[in-house]
Amino acid sequence: MFTKFLLPPAAARIGWWLSIPSLVLMFAVIHYDFHFEFLEFSRAGADQKFFDEDFLWTLKSNNFTDEIGTILLLSGLILISFARQPDEDERIAQIRLESLLWAVLINTLLIILCTILFYQILFLQVMAYNIATTLLLFVTRFHGILYFERRKSVSHDE
Amino acid sequence: MMNNIRVERAILNITQAELAERVGVSRQTIHAIENNKYVPSTILALKMAQVFNKPVEQIFRLESTD
Numbered sequence: 001m002f003t004k005f006l007l008p009p010a011a012a013r014i015g016w017w018l019s020i021p022s023l024v025l026m027f028a029v030i031h032y033d034f035h036f037e038f039l040e041f042s043r044a045g046a047d048q049k050f051f052d053e054d055f056l057w058t059l060k061s062n063n064f065t066d067e068i069g070t071i072l073l074l075s076g077l078i079l080i081s082f083a084r085q086p087d088e089d090e091r092i093a094q095i096r097l098e099s100l101l102w103a104v105l106i107n108t109l110l111i112i113l114c115t116i117l118f119y120q121i122l123f124l125q126v127m128a129y130n131i132a133t134t135l136l137l138f139v140t141r142f143h144g145i146l147y148f149e150r151r152k153s154v155s156h157d158e
Numbered sequence: 159m160m161n162n163i164r165v166e167r168a169i170l171n172i173t174q175a176e177l178a179e180r181v182g183v184s185r186q187t188i189h190a191i192e193n194n195k196y197v198p199s200t201i202l203a204l205k206m207a208q209v210f211n212k213p214v215e216q217i218f219r220l221e222s223t224d
């Protein structure tokens with residue numbers, strides 16, 4: 001856990017810079033149909049179709065705002081999640097593992113709940129959120145615990 | 159598991175932060191161990207025993223629930 005899979009602590013800062021703007025971007029894409037004109041792609045002579053081809057290499061036209069946003073958001077969240085803490089030790093490694101288990105469990109329970117409650121486009125939106133929710137839950141819990149512990153122990157050093 | 163790290167620290171007159179630095183962990187970890195919220199690994203327990211210059215059994219004790 002100390003070296004395997006973990007990135008240098010500086011990776012977290014890059015991660016925050018990547019993921020906060022792309023989280024806002026993806027929110028705008030999902031709920032307000034936002035897209036950048038310069039990411040519009042169309043093969044010569046191709047008409048805009050609702051049901052286009054399935055693959056990148058056969059696609060006729062597409063706006064790549066959501067793809068770029070998803071990749072930036074996931075890359076940012078991975079950098080935050082897998083950055084070693086400056087004071088990483090065995091107990092932080094344990095909090096990391098517990099948070100990962102917690103995030104997967106809560107995320108799965110939420111999906112089951114949403115599968116029962118939501119249908120049609122709303123369910124697709126939930127699935128779009130689901131691309132990032134496991135990592136978001138993990139980052140929130142892991143950094144939340146570390147933040148509160150650090151605050152507590154600063155006032156309790158004896 | 160019970161421990162008397164707080165007492166041993168008082169004998170050596172060192173703070174949680176100083177002990178943390180000597181055994182190579184964060185201060186929060188020492189805080190959590192002292193308050194019985196975290197059970198250290200064997201390596202960390204042995205390192206602490208080394209700092210206090212005592213056998214590990216004199217610092218850590220099993221409880222009936224362990």
